[in-house]
Amino acid sequence: MNWLGIPHIAVDPAYTSKMCPKCFNIDDKNRKGKSFVCTVCKHEDDADHNAAVNIGQRAFDDEVKKLFEKYPYNTNKRHAALKELFKQRHRSYMSIKPVA
Numbered sequence: 001m002n003w004l005g006i007p008h009i010a011v012d013p014a015y016t017s018k019m020c021p022k023c024f025n026i027d028d029k030n031r032k033g034k035s036f037v038c039t040v041c042k043h044e045d046d047a048d049h050n051a052a053v054n055i056g057q058r059a060f061d062d063e064v065k066k067l068f069e070k071y072p073y074n075t076n077k078r079h080a081a082l083k084e085l086f087k088q089r090h091r092s093y094m095s096i097k098p099v100a
């Protein structure tokens with residue numbers, strides 16, 4: 001807890017600037033300067049706001065938390081596991097919502 005009584009949660013910011021919070025597509029091309037446009041689902045946002053949304057979601061994501069506990073010191077392994085988790089979510093998004 002900090003002095004405001006808000007619990008402090010450590011969040012790994014890996015991929016938050018280039019990941020789509022709707023379909024979990026991770027792509028460098030999602031970010032174009034100040035704007036974010038998902039190459040898959042066309043979700044649009046301000047690039048900084050998009051990253052903040054991803055960080056906010058991640059703070060309360062139990063699966064992400066588990067990876068953080070599993071690899072607290074091994075950044076490479078943690079990032080590889082994070083990427084794999086989001087790839088799986090992207091695949092399940094794609095199987096539920098086919099691209100029109």
Ligand SMILES: [Zn+2]
Binds near residue numbers: 020022041
């Ligand atoms: Zn998307």
